[in-house]
Amino acid sequence: MISCRHRKLVDYECMKTEPTCFDEMLLGNDLVRDPYGQYFDWFKMADVKRLRRKSEDAEAFFRKIGITFNVYGQDEADERLIPFDIVPRIIAAKEWRQLERGIEQRVRAINAFLRDIYHRQEIIRAGRIPKKLIAGNAAFTPEMIGVTPPAGVYTHIAGVDLVRTGENDFYVLEDNVRTPSGVSYMLENRETMLHMFPELFTKMKVRSVSSYPDLLRRSLADCAPDRTRTDMPTVAVLTPGIHNSAYFEHAFLADQMGAELVESHDLRVQDGYVAMRTTRGYQRLDVIYRRVDDEYLDPLTFNPNSMLGVPGIMDVYRAGNVTIANAPGTGIADDKALYSYMPDIIEFYTGEKAILKNVPTWRCSEADSLSYVLENLKDLVVKEVHGSGGYGMLVGPAASKKELSAFEAKLRATPDNYIAQPTLALSTVPILSKSGLAPRHVDLRPFVLMAPNRVEITAGGLTRVALKKGSLVVNSSQGGGTKDTWVLED
Amino acid sequence: MADSKTLSIRHVTTYSYDEPVSYALQQLRLTPRATAGQVVRDWSCTIRGGTKQLSFTDSYRNMVELVLLADGVTEVEIECAGVVDVEDRNGVVGKLRGFAPLWLYLEETALTAAGNNIGQLVARLKQNCADMDEVSLLHVLSAEILGLVKYEIGQTDASTTAEGAMTVGHGVCQDHAHIMISAARQLGMPARYVSGYLLMDGQTQQDASHAWCEVWTKGLGWIGFDVSNGICPDARYVRVGVGRDYADAAPIRGLRQGNGAENLHVSLQVQQ
Numbered sequence: 001m002i003s004c005r006h007r008k009l010v011d012y013e014c015m016k017t018e019p020t021c022f023d024e025m026l027l028g029n030d031l032v033r034d035p036y037g038q039y040f041d042w043f044k045m046a047d048v049k050r051l052r053r054k055s056e057d058a059e060a061f062f063r064k065i066g067i068t069f070n071v072y073g074q075d076e077a078d079e080r081l082i083p084f085d086i087v088p089r090i091i092a093a094k095e096w097r098q099l100e101r102g103i104e105q106r107v108r109a110i111n112a113f114l115r116d117i118y119h120r121q122e123i124i125r126a127g128r129i130p131k132k133l134i135a136g137n138a139a140f141t142p143e144m145i146g147v148t149p150p151a152g153v154y155t156h157i158a159g160v161d162l163v164r165t166g167e168n169d170f171y172v173l174e175d176n177v178r179t180p181s182g183v184s185y186m187l188e189n190r191e192t193m194l195h196m197f198p199e200l201f202t203k204m205k206v207r208s209v210s211s212y213p214d215l216l217r218r219s220l221a222d223c224a225p226d227r228t229r230t231d232m233p234t235v236a237v238l239t240p241g242i243h244n245s246a247y248f249e250h251a252f253l254a255d256q257m258g259a260e261l262v263e264s265h266d267l268r269v270q271d272g273y274v275a276m277r278t279t280r281g282y283q284r285l286d287v288i289y290r291r292v293d294d295e296y297l298d299p300l301t302f303n304p305n306s307m308l309g310v311p312g313i314m315d316v317y318r319a320g321n322v323t324i325a326n327a328p329g330t331g332i333a334d335d336k337a338l339y340s341y342m343p344d345i346i347e348f349y350t351g352e353k354a355i356l357k358n359v360p361t362w363r364c365s366e367a368d369s370l371s372y373v374l375e376n377l378k379d380l381v382v383k384e385v386h387g388s389g390g391y392g393m394l395v396g397p398a399a400s401k402k403e404l405s406a407f408e409a410k411l412r413a414t415p416d417n418y419i420a421q422p423t424l425a426l427s428t429v430p431i432l433s434k435s436g437l438a439p440r441h442v443d444l445r446p447f448v449l450m451a452p453n454r455v456e457i458t459a460g461g462l463t464r465v466a467l468k469k470g471s472l473v474v475n476s477s478q479g480g481g482t483k484d485t486w487v488l489e490d
Numbered sequence: 491m492a493d494s495k496t497l498s499i500r501h502v503t504t505y506s507y508d509e510p511v512s513y514a515l516q517q518l519r520l521t522p523r524a525t526a527g528q529v530v531r532d533w534s535c536t537i538r539g540g541t542k543q544l545s546f547t548d549s550y551r552n553m554v555e556l557v558l559l560a561d562g563v564t565e566v567e568i569e570c571a572g573v574v575d576v577e578d579r580n581g582v583v584g585k586l587r588g589f590a591p592l593w594l595y596l597e598e599t600a601l602t603a604a605g606n607n608i609g610q611l612v613a614r615l616k617q618n619c620a621d622m623d624e625v626s627l628l629h630v631l632s633a634e635i636l637g638l639v640k641y642e643i644g645q646t647d648a649s650t651t652a653e654g655a656m657t658v659g660h661g662v663c664q665d666h667a668h669i670m671i672s673a674a675r676q677l678g679m680p681a682r683y684v685s686g687y688l689l690m691d692g693q694t695q696q697d698a699s700h701a702w703c704e705v706w707t708k709g710l711g712w713i714g715f716d717v718s719n720g721i722c723p724d725a726r727y728v729r730v731g732v733g734r735d736y737a738d739a740a741p742i743r744g745l746r747q748g749n750g751a752e753n754l755h756v757s758l759q760v761q762q
Contacts, residue, residue: 119589135593142734145549146589269515269558272544300515300745311745312515312543315556319544 021425022166023439024089035092035488038204043087043437051432054196055086061192083481084189085431086196089442089463093490096459099162099170099446102356104455105346107158107448110177110333112349114154117332118144128348129341137337138386141294141329143301147318149327150225151452156289156325157216158448159183159462162356164427171357171424172342173443175334177326179291182462182482183447184249187212187256189484190460205489207459212447213256215456216289219449223323224286233286236260236276238267240292240308250291259289269312274322287323288313294328336385336419337363360422364415373420374411377404380420381472382411395472397423426472429483431465441466443474444485459487493578495725495762496531499687500571501699502757503742507564509750514559516540516744519731520570521553522686527579528729533572539563550682550733551588559746568742574728581714581722583704583729592706594734595680601735602672605653611638612676624707628674632717635669641718643697648736664736666717667703671735680706682732684714685739689726689760696758699741704732728760 025036032040062081091099116122117134118141124131134140159180161173190209194201217235224233239250241263254261266277267285275282290297296306301314316322332338338345340361346354362369362380373380382394394407411418428439446461463483464474474480501520522530535542540559548554559566586592598604604612611634619627638656645660652672655665667683674681681703688700702716702723714723723729731739746752 121589121591124591131593135591136597142549142590142594145594146547146551147549268513269543269556272556300517300743304745312517312556312558315515315517315544315546315554318548318554319546319556321544 021441022164022169022427024164024427024429024442025437025439035090035095039088039090039200042200042203048432048436051086055084055432058084058086058192058196061195062188082185082476083467084192085465085467085481085483086193087430087432087437088193088484088486089429089444089465090486090488093488096487098168098355100457102170102172102354103160103446103448103457105350105352105355106160106172106175106342107155107177107450107455109342109346109349110158110175111152111154111450113345114327114330114333115148115152116349118147118329123345123348126348128344129338133338133341134332137332137335139329139331139335141332143314143318144327144329147327149223149317150320150323151223151227153223153325153450153452154327154330155333155448155450156220156223156327158450159445160448162444162446163424163442164444165425166427169357171359173359174336174339175342176445177330177334179293179326180445180447181246181249181291182445182464183212184252185482186447186458186460186462186485187252189462189482193484204486206486207489209458209460212458213253215449215458216253217257217259219451219456220287220289220323220325222451223325225320225323226286230286234260234276234284235287235289236262236285238262238264238288238290238292238310240296244291246291253289260285264292264308264310267310267313269310269316272316272319272321274310274313274316285322287325289325294331297324297328336383337365340419359424362420364411364418364420369420370411370415373418374408377408377411379423381423382407382418382420385417385419395423398472423472426474429463429465431467431481431483438469440469441472441474442483460485493725494527494576495689496573496575497687497689497726497728498571498573498759498761499728500757500759501569501687503568504755504757505566505744506753506755507746507750508752509748510562510564511559511746512561512748514744514746515543516557516559516566516568516742518555518557518568518742519548519552519685519739520568520741521555522572522574522728522730523551523553525729526582526584527577529575531573531575533570533574535568535570537566537568539566549588549590550731550738551590552731552733552739576725576728578725580724582710583712583714585711586706592680595682595706596675596678597734598672598675599735599737600651601649601737602652602668602675604672604676605656607656608653608669608672608676611635611656612673615673615677624679624709625713627677628679628705628707628713628715631673631677632670632715633720635666635673635717636720639665639669641666648740663701663716663718667701668735670703670705670715670717674703674705682712683735683739684729685731685736685741687728687730687758687760688716688719689762691726694759694761696760698756699730699758700727701736701739702727 155177159176221233237254273284296308298309298314299306300311343354364370378396380396384392426441429442430437431440442465449456463485466474467481540557543556545555639661642660652668655661671681704712704714733739
């Protein structure tokens with residue numbers, strides 16, 4: 001039993017500004033939740049000054065290895081360090097199993113949906129989703145019609161964004177099946193924690209995340225075209241280059257996987273394949289893990305002005321001679337306009353009810369929903385249908401009168417561009433603040449790998465944390481930080 | 491027995507460049523395939539100055555070949571030749587094949603976006619032809635377009651939009667097809683672009699390959715309309731490429747690194 005009079009604990013409670021939301025460490029009755037028990041015992045004994053020093057060390061370490069992040073719209077600094085918080089976010093084995101089942105179900109359904117939507121479109125014929133959701137949707141890629149990717153896999157890598165609102169209440173916010181980023185933070189955060197707190201890892205049985213690059217490589221290799229040709233398919237990471245905000249991650253993953261890091265000018269079409277320039281001439285590539293968006297991938301097929309893509313790569317792909325991960329056109333599945341239909345999509349392809357919940361969503365394209373949204377704007381979160389990274393979004397409760405009325409005008413002008421959701425009471429997790437432990441809102445992005453016959457979910461993921469007290473926006477582009485995520489063994 | 495013809499085609503496209511080419515690709519949609527009333531007896535494409543890299547069937551069931559130009563060439567020649575049997579079906583191509591859904595052919599594209607001119611044409615038709623059946627309406631539309639946009643070479647180019655050609659008031663087969671596609675879509679009828687060959691009466695040597703459009707009708711499925719010639723395609727027409735517009739169905743689409751001008755020469759013979 002933990003003493004309620006303990007100073008740090010009392011501090012933490014004092015800082016709990018929203019007693020209604022679920023805290024992952026503390027129950028309302030001053031009890032520490034099971035997964036945090038051992039950590040909390042350790043923390044009580046720890047010297048806070050020493051922890052703060054460690055926290056500063058961690059920042060210096062990140063600076064040294066260069067994990068930085070470009071923040072669009074911030075002129076003063078091209079690159080910024082994503083703040084790292086040294087208190088881990090801890091998930092029990094039982095909780096994780098439930099998440100795993102739900103995520104796997106979701107990713108399998110998305111893959112089946114993509115195959116269907118680019119072939120017979122049975123889901124539209126069956127009347128389970130309206131045709132207008134796909135027709136006229138810019139994320140639908142006509143060039144993918146009739147294309148079956150090597151090994152039948154569309155979503156090699158997914159980053160499913162989850163939030164929690166209660167003991168057993170997890171919601172999926174976004175599916176992220178285009179080119180989800182952030183996995184390098186998951187890996188580096190763990191490295192840092194192992195380095196700083198080795199004693200904690202001997203006390204607590206935390207599942208490892210370090211095999212992710214190997215699993216990624218194996219998973220990609222298993223999706224190579226013509227698997228009889230070679231046991232060792234050549235895998236490369238295609239990056240837009242050093243000016244991209246996630247360049248560090250591209251380089252890091254290529255290095256960790258033992259894959260080549262290439263840019264468009266390193267690649268060309270040769271003998272019907274995509275070939276990479278090496279010191280010994282051009283070498284065939286089997287799998288391209290591209291971190292270049294669809295639109296820029298191939299100037300011959302898509303945007304002719306793109307300097308980041310490889311001309312002809314789509315032709316090679318459509319001839320079945322290279323694997324592109326993720327497949328082009330997957331954006332139709334994580335489109336925000338489709339999101340509200342995910343429970344139907346899951347049921348249609350798996351025959352099961354969705355395990356993970358969807359956030360209730362108003363589609364502003366529908367007149368009734370729009371008028372509801374306009375009336376309740378101050379309580380809602382409004383998102384652009386095609387936006388990402390928290391740009392162009394309105395958080396009603398945090399917005400000023402001026403912001404609200406500006407957004408109202410936008411909604412009236414182009415209602416089809418927006419969806420709205422209630423503001424969820426996101427769970428909180430402690431961070432080490434100036435005055436001790438303080439609760440802050442978090443989300444979770446686990447990383448999911450899909451191979452022809454398996455789905456692998458790394459036990460952990462990227463926990464993003466809103467460092468500002470009371471803030472619900474966790475995006476790193478909006479000043480959020482990250483934490484290490486611990487999934488405990490049974 | 492419907493009228494049918496056996497057509498021999500030889501189509502040679504030559505690109506010459508002022509400066510040697512360092513790296514260039516060409517995507518070819520130059521191979522006709524069997525469709526309603528069309529049997530391809532023999533067909534081949536030969537490249538000089540480049541090598542075929544691969545082939546695939548695209549979203550519209552076109553056969554596509556990718557050609558890599560040889561390093562340092564100043565000229566590339568693409569020769570397609572073959573024999574195709576065509577039956578006169580009064581333009582009726584019939585049912586939808588492949589995975590491209592019908593609604594895709596209702597979507598506006600950059601080349602077929604309707605502006606004021608096409609909007610007015612459509613409004614007029616809706617008013618005057620309200621009682622007409624689909625096919626009659628489409629014949630009226632086709633004739634109206636030819637009246638408004640006279641056939642004349644040199645007033646438009648490959649990048650001219652449907653609305654642009656309406657504004658100019660002159661155009662070629664590509665422009666006519668784009669305008670009809672745009673108007674048909676405005677009328678709620680799926681429409682698509684077709685590139686191909688036409689045997690012109692009394693002449694073997696043709697100036698260029700041809701283009702027309704097909705509109706989907708509830709009764710008969712796809713029906714072809716050649717606005718420029720004021721008819722539905724018959725046994726003199728060979729269908730080669732289809733798509734939402736020229737950009738999808740273009741016989742040759744290329745991308746070249748480096749500067750220097752490019753000159754194009756086409757030689758085309760179609761005969762019985």
